[in-house]
Amino acid sequence: MTAMEESQRGRWGSKVAFIFAAAGSAIGLGNIWRFPMAVGQNGGAVFVLVYLIAVALIGFTVMLAELSIGRRGQKNPVGAIEHIKPRSPWKVIGYLGIFGAVCLLSFYSVVAGWAVGYLVKTASGAFRGEITGQLTDRVFTEFSANPWQVLFYFIIIICITTYVISKGVKGGIERWTKILMPMLFVLIVFLAIRALTLPGAEAGISFYLKPDFSKLNGTVILYALGQAFFSLSLGMGTMLTYGSYIPKSDNLVSSAGWVCFSDTLIAFLAGIIIFPTLFAIPGIEPTAGESLVFKVFPLIFSKIPGGLIFGVLFFLLLTVAALTSTISLLEVPVAYFVDERNWSRKKAAWIVGSLAFILGIPSAFSTGAVPFLTNLNFIGNMNFVFGNLWLAVGSLLICLFVGFVWKVKNAAEEIYSGNPRFKLRPLWSFSVKFLTPIVIILILIFIKDMVS
Ligand code: PHE
Numbered sequence: 312m313t314a315m316e317e318s319q320r321g322r323w324g325s326k327v328a329f330i331f332a333a334a335g336s337a338i339g340l341g342n343i344w345r346f347p348m349a350v351g352q353n354g355g356a357v358f359v360l361v362y363l364i365a366v367a368l369i370g371f372t373v374m375l376a377e378l379s380i381g382r383r384g385q386k387n388p389v390g391a392i393e394h395i396k397p398r399s400p401w402k403v404i405g406y407l408g409i410f411g412a413v414c415l416l417s418f419y420s421v422v423a424g425w426a427v428g429y430l431v432k433t434a435s436g437a438f439r440g441e442i443t444g445q446l447t448d449r450v451f452t453e454f455s456a457n458p459w460q461v462l463f464y465f466i467i468i469i470c471i472t473t474y475v476i477s478k479g480v481k482g483g484i485e486r487w488t489k490i491l492m493p494m495l496f497v498l499i500v501f502l503a504i505r506a507l508t509l510p511g512a513e514a515g516i517s518f519y520l521k522p523d524f525s526k527l528n529g530t531v532i533l534y535a536l537g538q539a540f541f542s543l544s545l546g547m548g549t550m551l552t553y554g555s556y557i558p559k560s561d562n563l564v565s566s567a568g569w570v571c572f573s574d575t576l577i578a579f580l581a582g583i584i585i586f587p588t589l590f591a592i593p594g595i596e597p598t599a600g601e602s603l604v605f606k607v608f609p610l611i612f613s614k615i616p617g618g619l620i621f622g623v624l625f626f627l628l629l630t631v632a633a634l635t636s637t638i639s640l641l642e643v644p645v646a647y648f649v650d651e652r653n654w655s656r657k658k659a660a661w662i663v664g665s666l667a668f669i670l671g672i673p674s675a676f677s678t679g680a681v682p683f684l685t686n687l688n689f690i691g692n693m694n695f696v697f698g699n700l701w702l703a704v705g706s707l708l709i710c711l712f713v714g715f716v717w718k719v720k721n722a723a724e725e726i727y728s729g730n731p732r733f734k735l736r737p738l739w740s741f742s743v744k745f746l747t748p749i750v751i752i753l754i755l756i757f758i759k760d761m762v763s
Contacts, residue, residue, distance in 0.1 A: 344604050444594015469668045511591035552639075559728045
């Protein structure tokens with residue numbers, strides 16, 4: 312690739328810039344909205360335990376696989392695989408990822424829109440005075456059933472995402488993440504401390520951290536694995552695409568490690584906020600699902616002096632965290648159309664952004680606005696199919712491709728650049744070739760019996 316081409320594709324400004332951008336993709340609604348919801352619905356602490364194991368053994372493996380394909384291929388998922396293995400059917404990994412990214416973006420942006428709506432609600436004083444679980448329950452039900460409101464905030468998210476992507480990688484993504492991600496972290500630590508000191512917090516802590524192994528079953532494992540892929544942005548070519556912007560001198564292993572660590576830390580802390588609060592202030596069930604965190608966060612703000620300001624700040628930062636993820640989702644199809652079809656960035660961004668908007672409409676109307684879609688639990692099913700299954704299949708194919716087609720030896724070659732020792736190679740090799748594929752295949756085989 313010529314220097315000219317290199318500069319057109321864009322590069323991260325530095326190693327830290329990549330880690331921030333990748334962590335920006337990983338950290339989002341997955342950590343703060345989806346993780347506590349999955350914990351609440353899957354038996355609490357036992358889910359947390361399986362999740363941590365899944366991140367360390369499987370998530371890290373897939374992330375390193377994606378980064379090495381991306382950096383070797385120097386392209387979007389389809390182009391990168393074509394570069395490594397010309398004219399092979401494995402390109403399907405890229406197409407599946409591109410399609411999945413648009414579908415995931417569609418419902419994800421709806422939920423991100425809820426965060427914007429809650430920002431406005433909190434600022435306008437909807438949660439002042441003594442707040443109860445019954446009240447936050449009612450506020451959410453009314454909010455999410457109002458089609459115009461939901462649609463309005465959903466459009467805002469899609470437009471900001473599309474605008475940032477149309478401006479390109481460096482100017483767009485880097486600038487957002489560097490300041491705002493650390494701010495989110497500080498705020499979350501603060502809220503976690505407050506939640507832990509609420510009277511009655513113990514029941515929540517034990518639900519969250521004391522595993523009850525009688526609740527362990529296949530469904531818990533499936534959801535924990537799916538959540539690991541979702542939260543780490545794996546299985547759909549996002550990390551692969553971001554990897555293509557990493558300089559050859561960077562250490563892919565430590566970069567992957569940092570992204571996994573920071574993402575898991577934020578999710579873990581989100582749980583520390585949600586569960587003690589939930590048990591200390593009655594009215595909401597841990598199994599509340601999609602609405603859980605929107606009903607619980609306003610409760611904790613009512614227990615803090617100056618809660619209004621903290622509430623506004625929280626929903627603002629949550630919106631930004633969600634945006635750094637939507638941006639990474641839109642980047643996958645846009646990189647494809649720019650690299651492979653010679654579209655301009657602007658055209659690709661607006662066309663794909665509009666498509667995600669249209670696809671998202673049924674999700675937007677499925678939380679009370681349209682009874683038919685609500686009964687179908689449209690948004691919940693999108694979340695299950697594209698947030699769990701699609702990512703699991705994508706991750707499986709990525710591991711098989713690296714393990715048996717490109718071969719670990721060649722992938723390791725790419726990893727040596729920037730990390731000449733690569734001490735984890737034997738373990739990673741075992742996990743890419745056997746452990747991860749076998750676990751995913753078993754889960755997929757038994758899936759019929761799990762989802763009833
Ligand atoms: N990881 C993001 C989150 O946790 C969501 C995401 C999934 C982004 C897959 C890109 C690809 O919110």
